Amino acid sequence: MTSMKKFTFAVVVLLLSAMAASAVNSTEVRSTVAEVVDGATFEWYVSNFPGFYYDIDDNLGTEKITMTITDGNVLAEDTGILYRTEAQANDFDFEDWGEYMTIGFLAEEYFAAYVDGSHLAGESYDSNLMKDEQLSKVLIDDDSSKTFTSGTPLKLNDGYALEISNVDSNTGRVYVRLMKNGAVVHSAVIEPSKYGATLKDKTYVYKKDMGDTEKIVVIAVYFKNVFRGAETDLATVNGIWQISDIPTSIEVDTEYDKMTIQMVDADAMTITMSNEDNKITLTKNKDILLMENIRIKTADQDATAERPLRFYLYKEITEPGTYEIRGTVKDIGMETVEWDVSSFAGFYYDIDDNLGNEKIMMTITEGNVLAEDTGVVYTTEAQIKDFNFHGWGTFYTMAFMGNPYFAGYIDDMTSTHILSEATTSNLLSSGLLNEILLDDSTSMVVASGETVELSEGYALRPTIGIDDKGILVELLHSGVEIDSMAILPPFTYVYSTDLGKAKGVPIIAAHFLEPVSLGDRSFCKIDGLWQISDQPLDVEEGMVYDKMTVQSVNADAMTIMMNNEDNKITLTKKLDVSLMENIRIKTADQDAFWEDPLRFFIYQTVTVSGSGELI
Numbered sequence: 001m002t003s004m005k006k007f008t009f010a011v012v013v014l015l016l017s018a019m020a021a022s023a024v025n026s027t028e029v030r031s032t033v034a035e036v037v038d039g040a041t042f043e044w045y046v047s048n049f050p051g052f053y054y055d056i057d058d059n060l061g062t063e064k065i066t067m068t069i070t071d072g073n074v075l076a077e078d079t080g081i082l083y084r085t086e087a088q089a090n091d092f093d094f095e096d097w098g099e100y101m102t103i104g105f106l107a108e109e110y111f112a113a114y115v116d117g118s119h120l121a122g123e124s125y126d127s128n129l130m131k132d133e134q135l136s137k138v139l140i141d142d143d144s145s146k147t148f149t150s151g152t153p154l155k156l157n158d159g160y161a162l163e164i165s166n167v168d169s170n171t172g173r174v175y176v177r178l179m180k181n182g183a184v185v186h187s188a189v190i191e192p193s194k195y196g197a198t199l200k201d202k203t204y205v206y207k208k209d210m211g212d213t214e215k216i217v218v219i220a221v222y223f224k225n226v227f228r229g230a231e232t233d234l235a236t237v238n239g240i241w242q243i244s245d246i247p248t249s250i251e252v253d254t255e256y257d258k259m260t261i262q263m264v265d266a267d268a269m270t271i272t273m274s275n276e277d278n279k280i281t282l283t284k285n286k287d288i289l290l291m292e293n294i295r296i297k298t299a300d301q302d303a304t305a306e307r308p309l310r311f312y313l314y315k316e317i318t319e320p321g322t323y324e325i326r327g328t329v330k331d332i333g334m335e336t337v338e339w340d341v342s343s344f345a346g347f348y349y350d351i352d353d354n355l356g357n358e359k360i361m362m363t364i365t366e367g368n369v370l371a372e373d374t375g376v377v378y379t380t381e382a383q384i385k386d387f388n389f390h391g392w393g394t395f396y397t398m399a400f401m402g403n404p405y406f407a408g409y410i411d412d413m414t415s416t417h418i419l420s421e422a423t424t425s426n427l428l429s430s431g432l433l434n435e436i437l438l439d440d441s442t443s444m445v446v447a448s449g450e451t452v453e454l455s456e457g458y459a460l461r462p463t464i465g466i467d468d469k470g471i472l473v474e475l476l477h478s479g480v481e482i483d484s485m486a487i488l489p490p491f492t493y494v495y496s497t498d499l500g501k502a503k504g505v506p507i508i509a510a511h512f513l514e515p516v517s518l519g520d521r522s523f524c525k526i527d528g529l530w531q532i533s534d535q536p537l538d539v540e541e542g543m544v545y546d547k548m549t550v551q552s553v554n555a556d557a558m559t560i561m562m563n564n565e566d567n568k569i570t571l572t573k574k575l576d577v578s579l580m581e582n583i584r585i586k587t588a589d590q591d592a593f594w595e596d597p598l599r600f601f602i603y604q605t606v607t608v609s610g611s612g613e614l615i
Contacts (some may be wrong), residue, residue, distance in 0.1 A: 027606045029315040032342045033351065035308040036066075036282045036298075041068045044313055046104075046331045050326045051294065051315030051346050053104030055090070056599055057589040062086045063104040065313065073309070075280040081290070083259060085111040087130070087269035092120075093143040094222055094239030096199055101269060103135065106256065106292040109316050110135040112269060114217070120241070123205045125215035130266040132212040134247040142240045145224065150233040153179065156219065156242050162204070167226050167233040174226050175234060178206050178219070192223040192235075203239075210247045212614055215464075216247050225457050257289040282311055293317070300352040310351050312461045317608055326586075326603040330572055332368045333597035336361065346583060346604030348399035355383050358399045360579075360602060368598070370569040376579065378548060382407040382428065382558035388441040389528030392418055392492070396426075396558060398433060401545065402604055405433035406532045407558060409506070420529065421494040423504025429555035430502040431540030438531035448515075448522040451476070454531050458508060464515045464522040471512055471524055489514045489524065499536045507532050548580040571600055 031049035034042045046054040046061040054061035066082045067075055075081050087103040087489055098118030103110050110161055112135055113128035114121035123126040139157040148154040153163035159181040166175040172193025178186040191201040199222075206219040222239030250271055254261045258278040264271055273291070280288060285300040293316045303309035317323055329346035330337040341356040343350045349356035358380045365371050382398040396407040408426035409419040419425050427434060436456040448464040461474040472491045475483040483495050495508040511528030539560055543550040547567040553560055562580070569577065574589040583604050592598035 032315040047391040133251040140242040259291040331597040376564040432536040434532040
């Protein structure tokens with residue numbers, strides 16, 4: 001049989017998709033969860049779907065999806081799904097250039113137009129892309145100082161680079177060339193040292209035709225100063241702007257998967273789409289591409305009148321990079337704020353079994369302070385979950401700091417399960433949680449003497465007896481046998497070990513069916529695999545995770561509570577502070593007023609690496 005390595009990796013990737021410190025191939029950013037009810041209408045905004053574009057500093061983001069469910073759990077053609085977005089004015093990071101219109105579209109930030117009167121509008125022949133039913137991705141908007149030399153060009157995006165070809169020591173003029181993929185596409189003269197130099201004198205611009213839009217600025221660079229050296233010329237810039245020179249079409253009738261653009265209003269700067277000619281029926285266990293990387297997922301559940309089918313929107317991220325998964329935006333004008341699985345996609349949630357109940361509550365006191373001990377309180381509670389191999393019954397799973405863990409085995413008195421082999425069944429009673437590495441009921445056929453590779457260096461090697469009835473199961477770790485047992489299938493092989501103070505904890509289980517012979521070879525079937533990590537997570541009282549400390553672990557109620565003991569947090573503008581592990585607090589870079597209190601949210605970071613390498 002082929003190695004199990006690939007299978008195991010796939011399972012681990014699914015488990016890690018919500019873990020920020022790890023590199024994963026993709027991740028989901030989900031909305032709040034809704035239920036399929038005839039006649040119901042649901043709306044998703046930036047507040048309840050963090051997949052939509054949002055800028056906390058300027059409070060920008062207007063995307064909205066409205067779904068209306070009709071008889072038969074149907075999102076009807078044309079009217080079942082409506083999408084609307086509107087452009088908003090935004091300051092360039094280099095503020096002397098003025099403003100531009102930004103728009104969230106398909107859950108990404110796009111450039112729509114330069115605001116009349118802005119410097120770059122004046123430099124462009126056409127300044128409004130939306131008039132030609134186009135948008136462009138914002139690639140760079142930066143006001144940090146950068147120095148480059150005649151030997152080291154200023155790197156931009158999409159293959160562009162700006163290089164100094166010469167600095168005239170008499171006039172201070174800078175001769176620059178713009179390269180794309182190594183070829184010169186433009187040259188210009190900048191005069192940042194000229195007496196009384198204007199914004200125009202100091203700003204390099206590159207204009208380009210994009211479709212029907214003529215000579216619109218796609219690159220702008222502001223030169224702060226230059227230096228003519230004996231061997232090398234230097235320039236310092238503190239304003240860079242770049243949009244993609246490949247526009248995105250928003251022409252009416254353009255289709256994005258199941259959504260079609262119905263109207264583009266270049267004056268009001270709005271875009272509307274609908275699911276024209278695309279009826280969608282919401283049934284269980286569906287994963288439906290709606291538009292670009294926005295999808296609809298339904299639970300794998302049998303719906304009833306008392307328990308309607310659950311579903312949510314989500315954005316699938318596959319492009320390599322580090323991303324923020326944010327919670328609902330709050331402001332310091334609120335005395336108490338709270339996030340749970342419905343308002344923070346960084347918390348663990350299993351839609352199929354409706355599992356996940358983490359909660360963070362913050363109490364803001366005078367001076368915008370989250371006081372020690374009571375300012376931030378985190379709670380979570382274990383929940384019952386079926387093993388995927390149903391003959392083993394159920395176990396306790398617990399979400400903790402955004403990740404799912406194993407908390408204990410359950411004696412439900414109905415099944416032959418792993419608990420019978422356990423000396424310690426409740427890990428929480430020892431102040432421990434364990435990562436779930438494998439929980440699978442997919443049948444696989446294994447030839448006698450071949451290995452089934454698990455995680456953390458473990459492998460199973462079944463050898464079938466000459467009578468084709470008994471099986472010798474050997475467990476290997478790093479290639480060395482650490483356990484063996486002769487079994488008579490159908491039978492569950494269990495391997496237990498000590499995990500800190502927890503004695504005799506089953507960490508590996510495999511259910512074997514009766515062997516069969518085919519020609520001169522013997523085979524057995526495994527239809528249940530279970531593995532938890534042999535490196536448990538310590539959650540004992542007093543354990544510190546950044547600014548949070550475990551205050552109570554109740555092994556009877558199966559709960560954990562943490563708070564910010566000895567860690568006062570003051571919410572000031574432009575704050576980005578670690579709260580616990582990969583969950584952080586971010587505040588806006590805004591001057592707060594009574595009518596516009598400081599905005600903030602919690603978020604989780606996730607690193608996606610398409611190649612499998614950490615970036």
